[in-house]
Amino acid sequence: MERAKRKISHIEEVIKQGQTTLNSFDEMEVIHQSLTHLNWDQVSLRTQCGELSLSSPLFINAMTGGGGKKTEEINRNLAAAAKTKNIAMAVGSQMSALKDETEKKTYEVVRKENPNGVVIANIGSEASVDQALRAIDMLEANALQIHLNVMQELIMPEGDRDFSERLKNIEQIREHVSIPLIIKEVGFGISKESAKMLKEIGIQYIDVGGKGGTSFSVIENNRRDEHLQSFNTWGIPTLISLKEVSFAYPDVNLIASGGVRHGLDGVKALILGARMFGIAGPMIRTLMEDGFDSLLTKIDSIHDEIKIAMVTLGADHISKLNNSPHVLYGRTKEWIEQRTKNV
Template identity: 40%
Template sequence: MISDRKLEHLILCTSCDVEYRKSTGFEEIEMVHRAIPEINREKIDIGLDFLGKELSSPIMISAITGGHPAALKINRELARAAEELGIALGLGSQRAGVEHPEVEETYAIARKEAPSAMLVGNIGSSHIEYAERAVEMIDADALAVHLNPLQESIQPGGDVDSTGALESISSIVKSMDVPVMVKETGAGISSEDAIKLEACGVAAIDVAGAGGTSWAAVETYRADDRYLGELFWDWGIPTAASTVEVAESVNVPVIASGGIRSGLDAAKAIALGATMAGIALPVLEAAGQGYRAVIRVIERFNEALKTAMYLAGAETLDDLRNSQVIIMGRTREWLNERGFETIKYARR
């Protein structure tokens, strides 16, 4: 049953080693230090307009959970924090809530606790018929369509027929009264796929790159035969590389997520072209302690982001996106081999 699987996922993500063994690539991104920033740190502005919603910070709580009674407390605490801070919150896949009304409250609690926050709904690309109900369930400000071919490939009984996915996404975009974005679930998005998604009319793309939680790893623990899961544990496009690939290829906002573990990581992602940075595991762990703990995590991210901006001489997020960064190591090799010119980031 879907609800049971949701609980298994929650337990595995909080109690087992399910992270990529390879890195996000952000340790290979260096921001150029400005010894004379010529700005006042206290006047740094990290607010932004995202898909028509005014947000206090580009740090977004990425989709985590829903669909099991145990998820209600987590989404309640995340929503309370999002409401108080004025940030965006993504909900987990809402298929369970649509198919099983008895667990709908595990999602609906978010809007009850966060009446004015930006909430992002979540459905799979093959579930066109769930889109409208998913938005209604949480009075969503936007809808995310998630892509998870890696997880489905490893998951026992997973859906490995993605024929018509782009047509399905286009249909969802055309049928919705709210912006529709697309997000991967931990294996990244390439420039080629980003271009196809933009052609479908999506309003934003969340790269959800490799480097954070590996859903191949999560499903490895659930499988009787762990061979495939172990083999594909680290499959995907590292988050730093995926951020550049997508940001350079489309003209819609890009969310960098997948292993973002600090405000410095977020600053690097934005300097590479992202509009927002999504985090999940850091706040999942905090949610168990209550919304105040979640707020402390986000505030630490914001402070580190502002510090990085100050040291880079960036007073606004637009300034940060135009700041100088050095791309080194495997990330540079990846991007150069893929045809992206990395030296221009250092010579802005």
């Protein structure tokens, strides 16, 4: 299947799929506080993630591009929503546009629609330094994501099989890129071992991209003649991945994504040390099924949910949510207890 058709197929699968596995956010409870000293108007959603100064911890995470006019229109609408609500936005992998110039406009529309917003470029870990710089220039990007998708590639019928140079590629790109470089998974989570390797090559931003939302194992299996269903539940759940990464690399600029459904899930991630959180599937599903105005309403609702939790917890700034009272239980608690003893 040609790359553009595969992009459209991915979108259709994301919309159809929804949440496919147990979500680790359901195994964390925030402890209600009956007394608060805050007024709603005192609460600020502004956050700082390393060099990125943001009006909200919420951003529209990487989804699409490279699929012709359909993905161009989707990115136009997502960018318009990001501009209207003053939140950051990441595009889907730009590798298609780096290999086919006719697909560049499906990404460039984001910067055209939102000339002053925070826009995050996206490439695969197979990319060269030249491709990374071209991807940044394509969007006049404020940051660059490099996505890790080994499992997706292995299940994908036409996927890559050689990953021997990936870490070296990332290190070389880091040496030549002057904007924040974010390493992100695509739904399988990042372990403490991988976080330690990224720390050693100087990576300062990690988006855990954990299990719990869209499953690319399921998506790619649906494109195979013979399914490898044993891998449909593979991966590290998002909350667990946040704990693994922060345990191995306490100073990292930590970003949460993967199964974040609403503002309260985002708050839970912020409590566990994330400085921003991305939502992908629910955003595109709302846009495609209910329309642009509904997407704006959804973003407003997420912001309201964050502020409600902040007022209740007595946190007038996002940074003050870190380590607010909470409990973990079930598989999440068991995993963390076993895995955060030694790096």
